[in-house]
Amino acid sequence: MRISQLEGRRVALWGWGREGRAAWRAIREALPGLPLTLFCRADEVDGARGVDPTLVVESGATGERLAAFEVVVKSPGISPYGGAAAAAAARGTRFLGGTALWFAGQAGADGVVAGTACITGTKGKSTTSALMAHLLRAGGHRTALAGNIGLPLLELGDAPADYRVIELSSYQTGDVADSGARPAVAVVLNLFPEHLDWHGSHARYLADKLRLVSDAHPKLVVLNANDPRLATLELPHSEVRWFGSAEGWHLRGDVLFRGMREVMDTATLPLPGRHNRGNLCAALTAIEALGLDAAALAPHAADFASLPHRLQLLGERDGLAWVNDSISTTPQATLAALDCFRDRPVAVLVGGHDRGLDWTGFAGALRDRAPAAVVTMGANGPRIHELLAPLAAGGRFGLGAADGLADAVARARVMLGKGGVVLLSPGAPSFGPYRDYVERGRHFAALAGFDPDAISGIPGLGV
Known part of the structure; x- marks a missing residue:
């Protein structure tokens, strides 16, 4: 559905974060006379009314109220499987996100949004998106970087670009479809x-992501x-290209290959961890899929600026x-982070919002590659601590329990001593004490003695 097709319909917005405000702005610009109702948090009501006095603003969305609208444009963080959304959908309300509205408005006669590369995955999607945009720009191509990485597509709008690299979370992939x-x-x-609280089950997460x-x-x-x-997927409507296989872009040790052709050594690239160099293979495969010479662009990875809050070395103190x-919001991401520092003493801070993820695989991995210390924190901290306690009792690593991030940092300092790495890689979302992972990362930087403002900006958003 395009924004123009909202004309004459009963339409509501649900959510007043950046995505919600982007949807409001885009709809108002296209359809200034369309009556709009906004459902938002109680502490956002006055601010929303101040921005647009014509908005009907309500706090607390119920199934009955939502069902009064034909279309509800919701923010990505609101699950369509929740009670209110599900009840309204059962009565005929259609739920859309800003991502769906943008894609519908950009499609050509054949339905294809030309020059778009959509990137998703449980981990690595932000780095891969930013890296791909960096390589395209280094080749002289006007490239937009947008989506879940920090710029809503409706804010990007119709900005002219040769290519548009779009990061999508599992909350947004269905919108494209x-x-x-x-x-x-x-x-x-x-x-x-991941995100089992939003999707409801692991099976539904996989289905939504795919x-x-x-x-x-x-x-x-x-x-x-x-x-x-992914190896078992059957996609009869699309041509499939693989990375990580001997026929395509892949790594042999630290050396990057395209099939049998050796391209470059990746050991000195600003891409910490083997998984990030695997992301380079993904970006190059996608660039090739767009019809470009990826091998010619690969050396520009040496100039890539790593993204904040992603294995970001703040410095030494x-x-x-x-x-x-x-x-890091999954145990697998934390293990990948630990692997980057396997040759150094590490105190890793883990825990946060409890989504019910299984940490037994994490505990099992620590039997073979244990850090110097683990400090647990957050809502799922006690559960992780209980799981790790038998290993710690056997002398595999030090184990501490913290009341929060400040306490975790203080305990890590004591447990690690000098000459090691304090690694914030929680393996869990930040919900509760923090608005998002950015706020959590900024607090960590401040606790370590660094300027939060100097470490938080994502370069290259937009065109």
């Missing part, structure tokens, strides 16, 4: 359990040959290196 438009290229990096390639029918799909869930990996 619902838009009726087709991406030119879609990339799926990997699949691990709607980008199973239901949106991209012209070309780029998949990770080393992910067992008090004889310790401080690394901010606040975006």
Whole structure:
């Protein structure tokens, strides 16, 4: 559904964060006379009315109230499986996101949104998106970077670009399919359990994540040959290209290959961890899928600026290196972060919002590659602590329990001593004490003695 098709319908907005405000702005610009109702938090009501006095603003969305509207444009963080949304949908209300509205408005006559590369995956999607945009720009191509990485697509609007690299969370992939438009290229990096509270189950998370390639029918799909869930996909409507396989872009040790051709050594690239160099393979495969010479652009990875809150080396203080990996929201991401520092003593801070993820695999991995210390915190901290206690009792590593991030940092300093790495890689969302992973990462930086403002900006958003 395009924004113009909202004309004459009963329309509401649900959510007043950046995505919600972007949707309001885009609808108001296209349809200034369309009556709009906004459902938002109680503390946002007065601010929303001040921005647009014509808005009917209500706090607390119920199934009955939502069902009064034909279309509800909701923010990505609001699950369509929740009680109010599900009840309204059962009575005929259609729920859309800003991503769906943008894609529908950009589609060509064949349904394809030309020059788009959509990137998703449980981990690595932000780095891969930013890296791909960096490489395209280094080749002289006008490139937009938008989506879940920090710029809503409706804010990007119709800004002219040769290519548009779009990061999508699992909250947004279904929107692309619902838009009726087709991406030119879609990339799926990997699949691990995540966001089970939003999706309701691991099976539904996988299905929702994969709607980008199973239901949106991209012209070309780029998949990770080393992910067992992706390896079994059947996509009859799309051409599939693989990264991580001997026939395509892959790594042999630290050396990057395209098939049998050796391209470059990646050991000195600003991409910490083997998983990030695997993201380079994904980005190059997607660039190739767009019809460009990826091998010619690969050396420009040497100039890539790593993103904040993603294995971000803040610097050294008090004889310790401080690394901010606040975006880590799965145990697998924390293990990948630990692998980057396997040759150094590490105190890792884990825990946060409890989504019910299984940490037994994490505990099992620590039997073979234990850090110097683990400090647990947050709502799921006690559960993780209980799981790790038998290993710690056997002398595999030090184990501490903290009341919050400040306490965790203080305990890590004591447990680690001098000459090691304090690694914030929580493996869990920040909900509760923090608005998002950015606020958590900024607090960590401040506790370590660094300026939060100097470490938080994402370069290259927009065109």
